[in-house]
Amino acid sequence: MNLSLSIGPLVSLIAGVLILIIPRLLNYIVAIYLIVIGLIGLFGVGSLKL
Secondary structure: OOOOOOHHHHHHHHHHHHHHHOOOHHHHHHHHHHHHHHHHHHHOOOOOOO
16 A cells, blocks of 8 residues: 655645634635645545546
């Protein structure tokens, strides 16, 4: 099993979680976006074609 992490998706995932900890109305939207992009970057989209 080969696991490689990229710094970009990891940072966006951490930023998304931190924004959710300190909530604001617009920050929820940004946090969800960052978490989704981070998870896609870390784990890939598999067979999902966008």
